[in-house]
Amino acid sequence: MDxxxxxxxxxxLALASGVVADDSHRAPTMAEVVAASKPSDWRPLDPEYTLxxxxxxxxxxxxxxxAFAPEHVANIRTxxxxxxxxxxxxxxxxxxxxVQWGGPDSKRGPxxxxxxxxxxxxxxxxxxxxxxxxxxxxxxxxxxxxxGGFPVGADPQTRxxxxxxxxxxxxxxxxxxxxxxxxxxxxxxxxxxxxxLDRNIALVGRVVRGMELLSALPRGxxxxxxxxxxxxxxxxxxxxxxxxxxxxxxxxLEVMRTDTPTFAALIESRRNRRDDWxxxxxxHVELCTVPIVARPMP
Amino acid sequence: MDxxxxxxxxxxLALASGVVADDSHRAPTMAEVVAASKPSDWRPLDPEYTLxxxxxxxxxxxxxxxAFAPEHVANIRTxxxxxxxxxxxxxxxxxxxxVQWGGPDSKRGPxxxxxxxxxxxxxxxxxxxxxxxxxxxxxxxxxxxxxGGFPVGADPQTRxxxxxxxxxxxxxxxxxxxxxxxxxxxxxxxxxxxxxLDRNIALVGRVVRGMELLSALPRGxxxxxxxxxxxxxxxxxxxxxxxxxxxxxxxxLEVMRTDTPTFAALIESRRNRRDDWxxxxxxHVELCTVPIVARPMP
Numbered sequence: 001m002d003x004x005x006x007x008x009x010x011x012x013l014a015l016a017s018g019v020v021a022d023d024s025h026r027a028p029t030m031a032e033v034v035a036a037s038k039p040s041d042w043r044p045l046d047p048e049y050t051l052x053x054x055x056x057x058x059x060x061x062x063x064x065x066x067a068f069a070p071e072h073v074a075n076i077r078t079x080x081x082x083x084x085x086x087x088x089x090x091x092x093x094x095x096x097x098x099v100q101w102g103g104p105d106s107k108r109g110p111x112x113x114x115x116x117x118x119x120x121x122x123x124x125x126x127x128x129x130x131x132x133x134x135x136x137x138x139x140x141x142x143x144x145x146x147x148g149g150f151p152v153g154a155d156p157q158t159r160x161x162x163x164x165x166x167x168x169x170x171x172x173x174x175x176x177x178x179x180x181x182x183x184x185x186x187x188x189x190x191x192x193x194x195x196x197l198d199r200n201i202a203l204v205g206r207v208v209r210g211m212e213l214l215s216a217l218p219r220g221x222x223x224x225x226x227x228x229x230x231x232x233x234x235x236x237x238x239x240x241x242x243x244x245x246x247x248x249x250x251x252x253l254e255v256m257r258t259d260t261p262t263f264a265a266l267i268e269s270r271r272n273r274r275d276d277w278x279x280x281x282x283x284h285v286e287l288c289t290v291p292i293v294a295r296p297m298p
Numbered sequence: 299m300d301x302x303x304x305x306x307x308x309x310x311l312a313l314a315s316g317v318v319a320d321d322s323h324r325a326p327t328m329a330e331v332v333a334a335s336k337p338s339d340w341r342p343l344d345p346e347y348t349l350x351x352x353x354x355x356x357x358x359x360x361x362x363x364x365a366f367a368p369e370h371v372a373n374i375r376t377x378x379x380x381x382x383x384x385x386x387x388x389x390x391x392x393x394x395x396x397v398q399w400g401g402p403d404s405k406r407g408p409x410x411x412x413x414x415x416x417x418x419x420x421x422x423x424x425x426x427x428x429x430x431x432x433x434x435x436x437x438x439x440x441x442x443x444x445x446g447g448f449p450v451g452a453d454p455q456t457r458x459x460x461x462x463x464x465x466x467x468x469x470x471x472x473x474x475x476x477x478x479x480x481x482x483x484x485x486x487x488x489x490x491x492x493x494x495l496d497r498n499i500a501l502v503g504r505v506v507r508g509m510e511l512l513s514a515l516p517r518g519x520x521x522x523x524x525x526x527x528x529x530x531x532x533x534x535x536x537x538x539x540x541x542x543x544x545x546x547x548x549x550x551l552e553v554m555r556t557d558t559p560t561f562a563a564l565i566e567s568r569r570n571r572r573d574d575w576x577x578x579x580x581x582h583v584e585l586c587t588v589p590i591v592a593r594p595m596p
Contacts, residue, residue, distance in 0.1 A: 095510040096465050121577075139434050139582040167394050167490045176574045191513075192465045192490050192587060196571060196580040212393040212517040215489075219510040273494060276474050279419075282494040284437040289490065 030269040033262060034293060041262040042254040043149070044297070045208065047242035049073065051080060052251070053210075054237040055090075060210035061251050061294075062170060065150050067129065068163050069120040069202045072172050076183040076204060078113040080239050084184065089233035093217045094225025096191030100173060101236060103185040110184060119178035120202045125154050125161035132258050134267065136284045140164075140195040144287045146258035150206065151287050153198055163203035166193045166288035168211050171203045190215040193288040208253060208294045252297040266290070328567040331560060332591060339560040340552040341447075342595070343506065345540035347371065349378060350549070351508075352535040353388075358508035359549050359592075360468060363448055365427065366461050367418040367500045370470050374481040374502060376411040378537050382482065387531035391515045392523025394489030398471060399534060401483040408482060417476035418500045423452050423459035430556050432565065434582045438462075438493040442585045444556035448504065449585050451496055461501035464491045464586035466509050469501045488513040491586040506592045507551060550595040564588070 028036065051062040066073040079085065085102055092100035123129070131152060133145040141153030144164065151169070154161040163169065170188045174181030181202055188207060207214065222228040242250050256263060270290055272281035326334065349360040364371040377383065383400055390398035421427070429450060431443040439451030442462065449467070452459040461467065468486045472479030479500055486505060505512065520526040540548050554561060568588055570579035 093514075095513055137435055137437050139436070139584055140580060178577060194587070195584065196568070196582075196587065198580070199578045200576055215393055216391075216514050216516050218514050270494070278498055279476060280497040282438060282496070284494075286437055286493065289492070289494065 027272065027274050028265060028269055029273070029275050030266055030291075033266045033269050034256075037256070037262045039298075041257055041260050042295075043257050044254050045242065045251075047245075047250060048077075049205075050208075050242035050251075051076075051205070052238075052240045052242060052245065053085075054239070055213060055234065056237065057213050058210055059251070060213055061208045061253060062205050063149065063208050063255070064205040065148070065163060065203065067148055068123055068150065068152075068161075069172075069204045071114075071117050072120055072181070072183050072202050072204045075113045075117060076172075076186075077241060079110065079184060080241055081244065082111045082113065083238070084108065084111065084113070085236055085239035087236070089235050090214075090217065091220075091233050092187075092224065092226045093190075093219045095219045097189075097194065097225065098187040099190050099214045099217055100185060100187040101234075110182065113182065113184070115182055116179040117172075117182050117202075119181075121178075121199050122160040122162040125156075125159050129161055130259055131161070132263060132267075134285060134287060134290070136271070136286075138287060140198055146263070146290070146292070149255055149258050149292055151290070151292075153195075153287075160199075162199050164193070164287055165189055165195050165197045165203065166206075167191070168207040169203050170205045170207065171197070171201050174201055188214055195288075206292075208255060209251070253294050254297050256293040258292065266293070325570065325572050326563060326567060327571070327573050328564055328589075331564045331567050332554075332593075335554070335560045337596070339555055339558050340593075341555050342552050343540065343549075345543075345548060346375075347503075348506075348540035348549075349374075349503070350536075350538045350540060350543065351383075352537070353511060353532065354535065355511050356508055357549070358511055359506045359551060360503050361447065361506050361553070362503040363446070363461060363501065365446055366421055366448065366450075366459075367470075367502045369412075369415050370418055370479070370481050370500050370502045373411045373415060374470075374484075375539060377408065377481060378539055379542070380409045380411065381536070382406065382409065382411070383534055383537035385533070385535075387533050388512075388515060389518075389531050390485075390522065390524045391488075391518050393517045395487075395492065395523065396485040397488050397512045397515055398483060398485040399532075408480065411480065411482070413480055414477040415470075415480050415500075417472075417479075419476075419497050420458040420460040423454075423457045427459055428557055429459070430561060430565075432583060432585060432588070434569070434584075436585060438496055444561070444588070444590070447553055447556050447590055449588070449590075451493075451585075458497075460497050462491070462585055463487055463493050463495045463501065464504075465489070466505040467501050468503045468505065469495070469499050472499055486512055493586075504590075506553065507549065551592050552595050554591040556590065564591070 049064040053060040090101040131145045138144040143154040151164040172181035172183045173185040220227040271285040347362040351358040388399040429443045436442040441452040449462040470479035471483040518525040569583040
């Protein structure tokens, strides 16, 4: 028994390079789709909307979503440029839910950033938000798909669209008052997608690389996964905009576009997995199981 | 801003005791459902089908599912009683997918256990498998719900039912040959539910307590999340059947029954969350977001 094959890969990009289709009669696997992609299937990250969250264990790359939460993203950029997050910490890690960081820090005010913001929980669904629709039913939204590299729900009746709480998505914590989430404290989804949060809180971006540095943090033992003791807090060295870093210190990453035939083929490779391990194709793909692939630039 | 309220709890049992409904006009929250439950809403774990996986960091409690994978469960019990897993290790931790342990260990044969098993990927859906159905659509199965404390998919047309790959579910790794999963290597879901695995591999149980000891393990840096170096393996001290432990050393846990009005109320509390934080109830509940609550026996 080749035990390395004993479970298939969720996302076997580590094996993708060099994979070629050896069976022209079947639909391509995801690895084959990636291997056959063209340079135009990829886009660079915009350094003005890319954050580097630096911890002792490494650098986490975050892509912001100004099309969906413009005021939150602007406020986060202001906070970052003030050095707001530098020296703050991750103070919450709740199993199968979120890791959270930033505020509270009562000694550090928002400076030039705003203390409250309008609730950017949905946006008007307009032609500037082209949506690559998934073909299958979703329980949380009449329509789901991808727009500009982010997982999205939408409702044709209300003409609303919103980012979806998939694994790795980042949001702005808030209190019961919907204006209280200003981006000074952020959370990332580390478990099964809590889609019931959709339309209740502002999502502001997603982790593009380094997710494992957040998702594998020890869980907090206090209520709601808060670290019970201050010494358990995980320090954040700094958060920087990529645009503020010297070019040589920026990550050279590209992300697969979500509005191309290649991405449609990737979705289909996830709907019905064709490698020899699978005996029953699902015939269905769920929004949060479609990977938005990133890789080093060639 | 009370930052402890800045995101709601996924499962705020730590706060559940003492919570009472303070607003009789609204539907109860999950904490209120749990607080109002009767002793008959709970069941003890059967020690003949409960495993204790002991690591240096603590004990993980696993409930086996003989109704769905009887031959796998029998084989795992045989392996456990031979001490098969003692001194083996966790050797794979793939982000947003699975943690895996047990074999490979070429020096240790199956002993009295069987080397291959029939593929128990589905069972006949019969009256002995009463199903508490969820009211909402599911993309992966015509019918979903809970049976005997486990999340289940079912198809009335084929009369098949199967365990669903939710967070914390445990399965038996296999090679491409469907008979090769004999329970000597096991995996647990640590990320978004990989429901596309349903009906393709035998699920054998779920983690009832201690999930955070598995889900927060460092991710492997080798292909598919395998630990790249043997010294990164996480040792398993022992795996024991609860029935083989002295009574004083057993965990005194009870699990909420999934065939009661109380559980139906819990499902509804998850479909439409009523606490003041939520502004837009989802009106939908997804199979893998319904918690199967466990607690110490009173």
